Amino acid sequence: MFDVTELPLIGGAALRARSAARVLRTLPTDAKDGALVAMAEALVERTDEILAANASDVEAARADGTPESVLDRLRLDAGRIEGVAAALRQLVALPDPVGDVVRGSRLPNGLELRQVRVPLGVVGIIYEARPNVTVDAAGLCLKSGNAALLRGSASAFGTNTALIAVLTDAGEKAGLPAGFVELLPADRASVGELLGARGLVDVVIPRGGASLIQRVVRESRVPVIETGEGNCHVYVDASADPAIAESVVLNSKTHRVSVCNSAETLLVHRDYPHLPRLLAALAGSGVALHGDDASRAAHDDVVPATDEDWATEYLSMDMAVRVVDDLPQALDHIARWTTGHTEAIVADSATAIAAFTAGVDAAAVLVNASTRFTDGGEFGFGAEIGISTQKLHARGPLGLPELTSTTYVVTGRGHVR
Incomplete structure (x- = not known):
């Protein structure tokens, strides 16, 4: 068992997510979809609360001399909130990948073999500036049966805190387990803890600039799905x-x-x-x-x-x-x-x-x-965590199927070898 005393910043959140993941992996599709709808409705209903937090973040970032291109990523308005809410609703219409049979056959000895999609477990996502990723990541992880540990940037911490408050309140009222999505502290040390939490966290996905991605690739003890720059x-x-x-x-x-x-x-x-x-x-x-x-x-x-x-x-x-x-x-x-x-x-x-x-x-x-x-929504996959530029496990838009692994289910009738 992982010693959570080594994780003073994220240990509690990681344990809650680990516990939630055990519930989420068996949650039926209609329960996940009902929660997604409730979360989408709550985002729209509490738009003013979210925009107030976002305005403070944008003002602080501008005062720090943040480039306009980054401010554009950070900034929310009513239309963008409706857009991220719509992305959650779109996930409802997409097939649930959990339980899909990737391939199956009857072996010569009579055993039935099926390769079945299952959730990854606890997914840690490190990202910069974009608060819409907070909602997209929470929704995608939920639909694919995963718990989400989200580490956004310091510049968007107020906005992300407001978004997570809305999502957790609506999700838990809809029957989701506590810890289905957790927001981690927005400091450098929390990234280090997340990257070292092998055994508590199943995969880490970095989404941001080259320096962030390279740090994650170099330092992580947790398996990484690498997203990349777009030259x-x-x-x-x-x-x-x-x-x-x-x-x-x-x-x-x-x-x-x-x-x-x-x-x-x-x-x-x-x-x-x-x-x-x-x-x-x-x-x-x-x-x-x-x-x-x-x-x-x-x-x-x-x-x-x-x-x-x-x-x-x-x-x-x-x-x-x-x-x-x-x-x-x-x-x-x-x-x-x-x-x-x-x-x-x-x-x-x-x-x-x-x-x-x-x-x-x-x-x-x-x-x-x-x-x-090149976008999950434009490809018909719904929202995505990012664009994977690596060649292992997943490449291109990281949508619902890419947030699953597989288990081989072998069924016999008293077969022994």
């Missing part, structure tokens, strides 16, 4: 339709710049004849362009790019631009600088599309579509 590229092939290229590139870059599936680099085939038009459209939309010599020759507003630009996840109205000789050179550039999140191609050539989708290594590959579609 996403759009490659415009020589065969691309100019109207489609302009629409996809602009949406990928400008739709919402502070999110991980916003495009940061534009790669354009040397023989694409509409580069000046494309760059003018970006500049006209307020995008600051950092480019190589060829792209600078195509538009006066492009400033020189360096290796730092190719490597940067801007999360702002900035974009790096490079003109490539051919598709293999585009793939080489992506292979060097990608974070493995989302890569996109705009092309009419089936040959180019096939080569790109086969040659690029990413959690999601978009063809003639915006990078902004």
